[in-house]
Amino acid sequence: MDQLSYLFYETSRLFYIEKGRSYRVYPTGGATASLETYVYINKVEGLKKGMYRYLPVPGDLMFMYNNLELEDKVNKAIKRQLRGGAAVFFWTTIPYRTEHKYSFTSHKMIAMEAGHACQNLSLASEAIDFGCVAISAYNQEQCDKLLKVDGENEFCIYLAVVGKK
Numbered sequence: 062m063d064q065l066s067y068l069f070y071e072t073s074r075l076f077y078i079e080k081g082r083s084y085r086v087y088p089t090g091g092a093t094a095s096l097e098t099y100v101y102i103n104k105v106e107g108l109k110k111g112m113y114r115y116l117p118v119p120g121d122l123m124f125m126y127n128n129l130e131l132e133d134k135v136n137k138a139i140k141r142q143l144r145g146g147a148a149v150f151f152w153t154t155i156p157y158r159t160e161h162k163y164s165f166t167s168h169k170m171i172a173m174e175a176g177h178a179c180q181n182l183s184l185a186s187e188a189i190d191f192g193c194v195a196i197s198a199y200n201q202e203q204c205d206k207l208l209k210v211d212g213e214n215e216f217c218i219y220l221a222v223v224g225k226k
């Protein structure tokens with residue numbers, strides 16, 4: 062739990078809101094913060110398995126659901142790359158947050174934003190001797206369904222599996 066909490070602290074934390082902008086631990090184009098973070102908990106002591114959503118304010122994990130096939134469904138949606146990992150971080154984007162300000166040029170910013178978030182997770186993982194694998198080879202429809210997002214106004218953009226080496 063402490064290790065997971067640390068990873069979220071360095072990866073998704075929102076530390077201040079001012080004039081409609083939210084400031085996080087990674088930079089975003091025009092502070093538009095299009096990303097949301099979800100996590101599938103596979104093997105974390107003190108936390109039951111299942112899909113969770115990260116709530117930036119106040120920095121909590123919200124349990125979404127679990128079922129008997131979830132581990133298999135997650136593994137399938139990420140093309141069998143769970144590899145016994147402890148947790149899977151999923152980033153979704155809500156593109157409108159950036160598009161309303163930057164139009165079509167926002168799409169490169171959103172991709173960069175996801176890269177920054179995952180880089181933070183990679184660095185934080187190394188700091189506690191965890192492994193982290195960035196994954197872009199995943200099934201879009203299946204991941205969106207698992208995260209219960211509509212695939213249009215919000216959709217999965219990137220994910221990473223983390224675990225003890």
Ligand SMILES: Cc1cc2nc3c(=O)[nH]c(=O)nc-3n(C[C@H](O)[C@H](O)[C@H](O)COP(=O)(O)O)c2cc1C
Pocket residue numbers: 142194195196197198199
């Ligand atoms: C955008 C991006 C997508 C990636 N997608 C995958 C993936 O789907 N599956 C995987 O095993 N590794 C994936 N990787 C990890 C790379 O394969 C890995 O970083 C590369 O082989 C170099 O290894 P290293 O990071 O251990 O130095 C991805 C990395 C990036 C930056």
